[in-house]
Amino acid sequence: QFVRRPLIAGNWKMNMDHMQGIALVQKLAWTLDDAGHDYERVQVSVFPPFTDLRGVQTLVTGDKLSLDYGAQDLSEHDSGAYTGDISGQFLSRLGCSQVLIGHSERREVHGEDDALLNRKIRAALRHDLAPVLCVGEGLEVRQAGDHVSHTLAQLDGALEGLTADDLGELVVAYEPVWAIGTGEVAGPEDAQEMAAAVRAHLAERYSAEFADGVRILYGGSVKAKNVASILAGTDVDGALVGGASLEAEEFANIVSFEK
Ligand code: PEP
Numbered sequence: 001q002f003v004r005r006p007l008i009a010g011n012w013k014m015n016m017d018h019m020q021g022i023a024l025v026q027k028l029a030w031t032l033d034d035a036g037h038d039y040e041r042v043q044v045s046v047f048p049p050f051t052d053l054r055g056v057q058t059l060v061t062g063d064k065l066s067l068d069y070g071a072q073d074l075s076e077h078d079s080g081a082y083t084g085d086i087s088g089q090f091l092s093r094l095g096c097s098q099v100l101i102g103h104s105e106r107r108e109v110h111g112e113d114d115a116l117l118n119r120k121i122r123a124a125l126r127h128d129l130a131p132v133l134c135v136g137e138g139l140e141v142r143q144a145g146d147h148v149s150h151t152l153a154q155l156d157g158a159l160e161g162l163t164a165d166d167l168g169e170l171v172v173a174y175e176p177v178w179a180i181g182t183g184e185v186a187g188p189e190d191a192q193e194m195a196a197a198v199r200a201h202l203a204e205r206y207s208a209e210f211a212d213g214v215r216i217l218y219g220g221s222v223k224a225k226n227v228a229s230i231l232a233g234t235d236v237d238g239a240l241v242g243g244a245s246l247e248a249e250e251f252a253n254i255v256s257f258e259k
Pocket residue numbers: 011013175179180181182183219220221222240241242243244
């Protein structure tokens with residue numbers, strides 16, 4: 001038995017319209033069923049664009065699929081004059097159980113900083129959405145050898161003022177920015193090094209008990225062919241998958257890894 005239930009999460013980014021999204025989830029569910037996938041053993045989540053969520057909800061609830069789904073972002077606010085933003089309350093009502101927060105593309109393209117991410121985590125928690133907090137260094141930081149301190153500082157910034165009780169089902173996704181969508185994969189030792197550092201840091205910040213329960217994912221060019229070696233690290237509890245989550249069979253093969 002696993003101490004922590006592994007999680008394989010698919011971040012579709014801005015791909016798949018609502019029709020394509022339904023087709024992808026359907027195909028993924030069939031493929032996993034055919035493979036006899038045990039969702040209790042390995043949790044599977046998809047993170048489609050906002051406009052796909054209603055369709056995904058209808059499919060998942062109608063067909064009683066055991067897939068989880070969530071959004072790629074949320075507003076720090078619950079409602080009001082925030083044109084174009086999406087509230088955690090809406091996501092929760094659509095059956096989302098998780099939400100990505102602080103993906104490097106949000107940090108880079110939308111200038112999201114730690115203080116904003118902290119408010120977004122609080123918004124997620126207000127609506128029973130488990131935050132999947134993305135952290136990770138860029139290439140220059142890695143080359144300077146500062147990747148661990150950089151990533152732990154991102155973690156501290158985003159978790160500022162939050163207690164272990166507040167954080168509930170927090171998931172941390174370590175995604176070295178230089179490995180996202182580039183085909184460059186951090187080595188299994190790099191993924192384990194950071195996952196262990198994150199866990200030790202959470203133990204120091206909160207407690208060993210809390211840290212032991214937090215799932216830490218690796219993300220960055222994960223494919224079926226490299227997933228097993230990456231997840232071999234004892235502190236690596238799953239993967240956040242971008243490009244390879246857009247193909248049902250490839251993603252199903254990633255889900256079927258043997259830890
Ligand atoms: C991501 O976007 O979270 C990601 C890891 O992308 P990719 O798998 O395509 O590198």
